[in-house]
Amino acid sequence: MQSSTAVRPHERATGSSTIADLIGLAAERHAGSPAIRYKQDGSWRDVSFAELAETVSEVGRGLIDLGIQPGDRVAILCATRPEWTYADFGITSAGAVAVPIYPTNSPEECQWVAGNSESRAIVCENAEQLAKIRAVQGDLPALETIIVIDPSGDAKRPPEGEASPVTSEARPIGDAIALDRLRQRGRDRDPEELAERTRAVTRDQPYTIIYTSGTTGPPKGCILTHGNYRDVVTMCEQDAVVQAGDVAYLFLPLAHSFALLIQLTILDLGATLAYFGGDPKQIIPELSEVKPTYLPSVPRIFEKLYTLVTAHGDTEQIKAATQVGLTVRRLQAAGQEVPAELQAHFDAAEEKLFKNVRAAFGGNLRQATSGAAPIAQEILEFFFACGVPVLEGFGMTETATASTVSTVDSYRFGSVGRALPGLEIRIADDGEVLLKGPNIFQGYYKNDEATADTIIDGWMHTGDLGRLDEDGFLYITGRKKDIIITAGGKNLTPANLENDLKQSRWVSQAVMYGDRRPYPVALITLDPEEIVQFAREHGLPEDIASLSQEPKVHELIQGELDTVNSRYAQVEKIKRFVILDHDLSQETGELTPTLKVKRNVINEKYADLFDSLYTGSQAAT
Numbered sequence: 001m002q003s004s005t006a007v008r009p010h011e012r013a014t015g016s017s018t019i020a021d022l023i024g025l026a027a028e029r030h031a032g033s034p035a036i037r038y039k040q041d042g043s044w045r046d047v048s049f050a051e052l053a054e055t056v057s058e059v060g061r062g063l064i065d066l067g068i069q070p071g072d073r074v075a076i077l078c079a080t081r082p083e084w085t086y087a088d089f090g091i092t093s094a095g096a097v098a099v100p101i102y103p104t105n106s107p108e109e110c111q112w113v114a115g116n117s118e119s120r121a122i123v124c125e126n127a128e129q130l131a132k133i134r135a136v137q138g139d140l141p142a143l144e145t146i147i148v149i150d151p152s153g154d155a156k157r158p159p160e161g162e163a164s165p166v167t168s169e170a171r172p173i174g175d176a177i178a179l180d181r182l183r184q185r186g187r188d189r190d191p192e193e194l195a196e197r198t199r200a201v202t203r204d205q206p207y208t209i210i211y212t213s214g215t216t217g218p219p220k221g222c223i224l225t226h227g228n229y230r231d232v233v234t235m236c237e238q239d240a241v242v243q244a245g246d247v248a249y250l251f252l253p254l255a256h257s258f259a260l261l262i263q264l265t266i267l268d269l270g271a272t273l274a275y276f277g278g279d280p281k282q283i284i285p286e287l288s289e290v291k292p293t294y295l296p297s298v299p300r301i302f303e304k305l306y307t308l309v310t311a312h313g314d315t316e317q318i319k320a321a322t323q324v325g326l327t328v329r330r331l332q333a334a335g336q337e338v339p340a341e342l343q344a345h346f347d348a349a350e351e352k353l354f355k356n357v358r359a360a361f362g363g364n365l366r367q368a369t370s371g372a373a374p375i376a377q378e379i380l381e382f383f384f385a386c387g388v389p390v391l392e393g394f395g396m397t398e399t400a401t402a403s404t405v406s407t408v409d410s411y412r413f414g415s416v417g418r419a420l421p422g423l424e425i426r427i428a429d430d431g432e433v434l435l436k437g438p439n440i441f442q443g444y445y446k447n448d449e450a451t452a453d454t455i456i457d458g459w460m461h462t463g464d465l466g467r468l469d470e471d472g473f474l475y476i477t478g479r480k481k482d483i484i485i486t487a488g489g490k491n492l493t494p495a496n497l498e499n500d501l502k503q504s505r506w507v508s509q510a511v512m513y514g515d516r517r518p519y520p521v522a523l524i525t526l527d528p529e530e531i532v533q534f535a536r537e538h539g540l541p542e543d544i545a546s547l548s549q550e551p552k553v554h555e556l557i558q559g560e561l562d563t564v565n566s567r568y569a570q571v572e573k574i575k576r577f578v579i580l581d582h583d584l585s586q587e588t589g590e591l592t593p594t595l596k597v598k599r600n601v602i603n604e605k606y607a608d609l610f611d612s613l614y615t616g617s618q619a620a621t
Contacts, residue, residue: 521610
């Protein structure tokens, strides 16, 4: 096996020893500073660390009043908003275990997570989420209490510290309890009772059970301890991924470990966490309002922003400007003089392009981190050239989110960065990435067989293929389960070619297929926003279903495919494609909540379409 060059030292946290006491200690250090920022009635409002700690205490004491015991599981079915944070830390401070559920999950998926985890209580966001639990409540024998954040379903939130104008008794929630009422019950209990619970929590106790997004089967519950997350927060702070004074804009679902880690790190540092307003279409306008210094995201958002800022520019000019920007910024970082002619080209690109790209991110961005899926290197280079460092990290739910990170001071394009302090990386003989460190999970809940298959001799087997360079930078080359072996015995990694196709402004998703087949083919979906412009310019119908059958659209996509294919060996080239009459989505079960393609679902659901590419008139000759 190939090992990383060194295991970087990991310093233990000097503050909280568990996640349970993180907020209390943060409030002591940063009482009046803004902890969280949220949008209400079109305006941004702040909640101080002191106010956050008090709300968390009320929720924790309220849970104790309900009879929640240390170690009990309490699920959270809610979108990213302040109340998710109140619930999470309230559950944790009471010594219970938080079980996040994606708000996009179906009732059946909610039943699986809440049922498998044996959750005694669940916090639902609103009437819509409550209805999901009501639909499966008969199959949740352990569930005793339902708590509802916004029983009326009104998206407007009351000012911090005030109850909603409608009393819980008047809301159509049956025997559920409103979060306002839970907090009131908490205020009636002795704070010392909660403090004793918090002090009793140890590092080896479960902090959360996060269920994998299920790209290859039923979700598995990852048991992550207070020590796992306390250590990974400290590891990220040592590498300055997030810094004191940062404002982080968070739109990722807090049910995902990536968002959870950012929340914990931001609050531990006394920085500010700004939640998006709830409308995905407003993410870009809100970036201009919040002006974040740090942005965590999945690749799809960066791909969208890349399309937005480059769609109407000259491709060759953009490539030239990117190279100028990269060269100048590398010289500046090395403290070297920039030649006058090069500086002139840079100044022209700055005025015409770079400053506008930075403005799209709010103008203050220090760094963005892309995670959860691969992203094309060309996109990263473009943004870096513009003065917006979008850098990759790597990790899994099983690693308490993070394993490697890139920072402005330590990065290589194409790499996902170096190991966090205290983490060791090895590459197995078959190319699989193996990990060992304090952030590795304790196993899958009630699934010893899966745990034994994942952690072998103390090493976690990630299922990812990769390589390490001489300086310890990790490069991910694919997923073991995603490898396509053609009928001719050639091993193909689909991610790179798929990412190249998704750089096209016209393409939303691309899924390569070809296992045991003579050559690879692809399923392609159209970008619903961009393709409409093409349709108008060419007098075509503007609905996706019709456009998927239009010869001009097929010609357009063929041109994009030809460009991408030219970068690859003959055996890797996609020979045929089919355009789907709709985009992939979470609602149809084709994407995970972090917008990763469920490849097994796609392969099964569209088997006939893939078959058609190898038979009849569409087959390659």
